[in-house]
Amino acid sequence: MLSKKTGVYFPKNIGSEVVIMEKTIKIGMFGAWRGNSYIRSIAHRDPDEIRLVAICDKQADKLARVEDVDNVEFFPDFDSFLEYGLKTGMNAVFLANYFHQHAEYAIRAMEAGMDVVSECTSAATLKGCVDLVRCVERTGRKYIIAENYPFSTKNLEMKRIADSGALGTFLYAEGEYNHSGPIEMLQELTPYKYHWRAWMPRTYYVTHAMGPLMYITNSMPKYVSARAAHSNLLEKIRDFRPNDDGIGRMFCEMDNGMIASFTGCTAMASRSRYRICGDIASIEWNGYGDTQGKVRLFYEDYTKPESVVECENYLEPDLDYWGEKAKEAINAGHGGGDFWIVQNMVDCFAHGKPVFFDVYKGVAMSATGILGWRSALNHGENFKIPDFSEEEERKLVENDDLTPFPDDQGEGATLPPSLMYGHYGEQ
Numbered sequence: 505m506l507s508k509k510t511g512v513y514f515p516k517n518i519g520s521e522v523v524i525m526e527k528t529i530k531i532g533m534f535g536a537w538r539g540n541s542y543i544r545s546i547a548h549r550d551p552d553e554i555r556l557v558a559i560c561d562k563q564a565d566k567l568a569r570v571e572d573v574d575n576v577e578f579f580p581d582f583d584s585f586l587e588y589g590l591k592t593g594m595n596a597v598f599l600a601n602y603f604h605q606h607a608e609y610a611i612r613a614m615e616a617g618m619d620v621v622s623e624c625t626s627a628a629t630l631k632g633c634v635d636l637v638r639c640v641e642r643t644g645r646k647y648i649i650a651e652n653y654p655f656s657t658k659n660l661e662m663k664r665i666a667d668s669g670a671l672g673t674f675l676y677a678e679g680e681y682n683h684s685g686p687i688e689m690l691q692e693l694t695p696y697k698y699h700w701r702a703w704m705p706r707t708y709y710v711t712h713a714m715g716p717l718m719y720i721t722n723s724m725p726k727y728v729s730a731r732a733a734h735s736n737l738l739e740k741i742r743d744f745r746p747n748d749d750g751i752g753r754m755f756c757e758m759d760n761g762m763i764a765s766f767t768g769c770t771a772m773a774s775r776s777r778y779r780i781c782g783d784i785a786s787i788e789w790n791g792y793g794d795t796q797g798k799v800r801l802f803y804e805d806y807t808k809p810e811s812v813v814e815c816e817n818y819l820e821p822d823l824d825y826w827g828e829k830a831k832e833a834i835n836a837g838h839g840g841g842d843f844w845i846v847q848n849m850v851d852c853f854a855h856g857k858p859v860f861f862d863v864y865k866g867v868a869m870s871a872t873g874i875l876g877w878r879s880a881l882n883h884g885e886n887f888k889i890p891d892f893s894e895e896e897e898r899k900l901v902e903n904d905d906l907t908p909f910p911d912d913q914g915e916g917a918t919l920p921p922s923l924m925y926g927h928y929g930e931q
């Protein structure tokens with residue numbers, strides 16, 4: 505059916521399928537800071553569908569903030585958490601631990617026979633990407649990367665329009681993720697000297713800007729080139745955050761022929777935004793003005809279908825398209841995205857349905873951020889992103905463990921965290 509108002513084709517509703525429950529997900533949460541928001545989401549679900557059974561965090565204050573959970577065991581270390589899980593039938597682990605340590609714990613959980621959902625990023629080194637993919641293939645366990653921004657209500661609306669074919673050929677996609685804040689907030693988020701947030705180069709937190717573009721246009725990255733820019737404002741807090749660039753921007757050839765330009769996590773005086781341009785129409789949203797909750801669909805007057813009235817259309821997200829569950833999602837964290845991550849877990853772990861953000865998408869995004877940083881350090885050098893489904897390509901990077909992240913003693917980092925420590929100022 506073609507809407508007269510917007511010129512967008514509406515395919516059949518795909519979110520209201522009736523499915524038979526195959527198993528109850530008994531999940532353990534590893535990391536109770538970000539993890540606590542998913543603890544609350546899971547508590548609202550049908551316990552026959554998904555049930556929280558254990559929580560692990562080495563910080564007592566994080567465990568103390570967990571409220572309203574019954575029949576859930578608390579652990580200060582991963583070993584005792586996993587051992588308890590093995591004895592009691594825990595069959596999945598949610599990784600909300602430190603950003604750069606997800607792959608190693610994902611592997612331990614999958615080797616123990618559990619499915620894994622991992623906060624972003626999948627892996628912080630190319631070696632970690634290879635180890636993770638091999639583990640998924642070896643164990644046959646299910647793995648999801650919990651990239652939630654593609655499932656925010658407005659990005660789902662972008663996906664709906666893109667899938668309709670209204671844009672024509674995808675030519676260009678753009679994504680920016682901004683997350684800065686006052687010094688007090690940055691201090692709270694960076695609780696100790698060698699915390700990952702202080703050493704993460706700007707390209708590494710790539711999934712929130714890149715993931716929606718991949719999902720909306722159903723594409724994978726092939727090559728990356730990147731640049732970063734130093735921030736004088738951030739330089740003032742270099743004593744607790746040595747990663748004082750304000751932006752790392754990547755430019756990719758995608759496997760559908762489109763080009764994509766996106767950031768990691770930026771600290772710009774700006775808002776997050778997403779845009780997809782085709783040869784017939786374009787769609788976009790940004791965080792400004794009174795059209796904030798809407799998606800802009802734009803045609804040129806010479807590409808506009810006859811049935812469409814206006815070239816410029818501001819669309820309210822069509823929740824009905826995504827089924828009944830979209831109405832439940834609307835109040836969840838990150839524009840509804842957090843709801844769909846839990847739904848992905850139910851669909852994949854309990855019903856065996858494939859998810860978009862599987863291990864191959866996860867490591868492709870991680871590798872883009874990793875190689876993007878090397879490119880930024882080398883004035884935009886172009887890097888091929890390995891196809892991690894191919895063993896020959898994995899072999900080329902299986903020992904590549906370059907990392908900007910130091911250990912708790914400040915040792916082991918082999919890459920600089922910002923331009924100031926890399927090439928910046930050398931010319």
Ligand SMILES: NC(=O)c1ccc[n+]([C@@H]2O[C@H](COP(=O)([O-])OP(=O)(O)OC[C@H]3O[C@@H](n4cnc5c(N)ncnc54)[C@H](O)[C@@H]3O)[C@@H](O)[C@H]2O)c1
Binds near residue numbers: 539560600625651652
């Ligand atoms: N998708 C999103 O919207 C979103 C939002 C916030 C954070 N995150 C991600 O969530 C992850 C966690 O971030 P965070 O904000 O909670 O900050 P964080 O990384 O500082 O917190 C991690 C928590 O895990 C615990 N932990 C880490 N290693 C442990 C170990 N070996 N044993 C026991 N406990 C351990 C820490 O004590 C801490 O409470 C990161 O990967 C981050 O990127 C995602």
